[in-house]
Amino acid sequence: MKHESDKKGLLTVGSRDNRVTKIGYYLRKYKLDELPQLFNVFLGDMSFVGPRPEVRKYVDMYNDEQLKVLNVRPGITDYASIEYSN
16 A cells, blocks of 8 residues: 555545555455465464454444454454355
């Protein structure tokens, strides 16, 4: 991503995010940006399926019940993404 992109817009946007560099566009297009997460699966820090890591801004708004999800190992993908892939 471009320098200070976190200050330039939304946290998540569609496929043509103007904060992403040209190289970053192709890394995302071919899912190569997920490789570091795959290494984390092999190291045991993440799992293939589990809750996606969340942005601190939203975690700060969690209630006690929602905070329980942070006790589960995060995943590369989550159950909803598999169940509702269409």
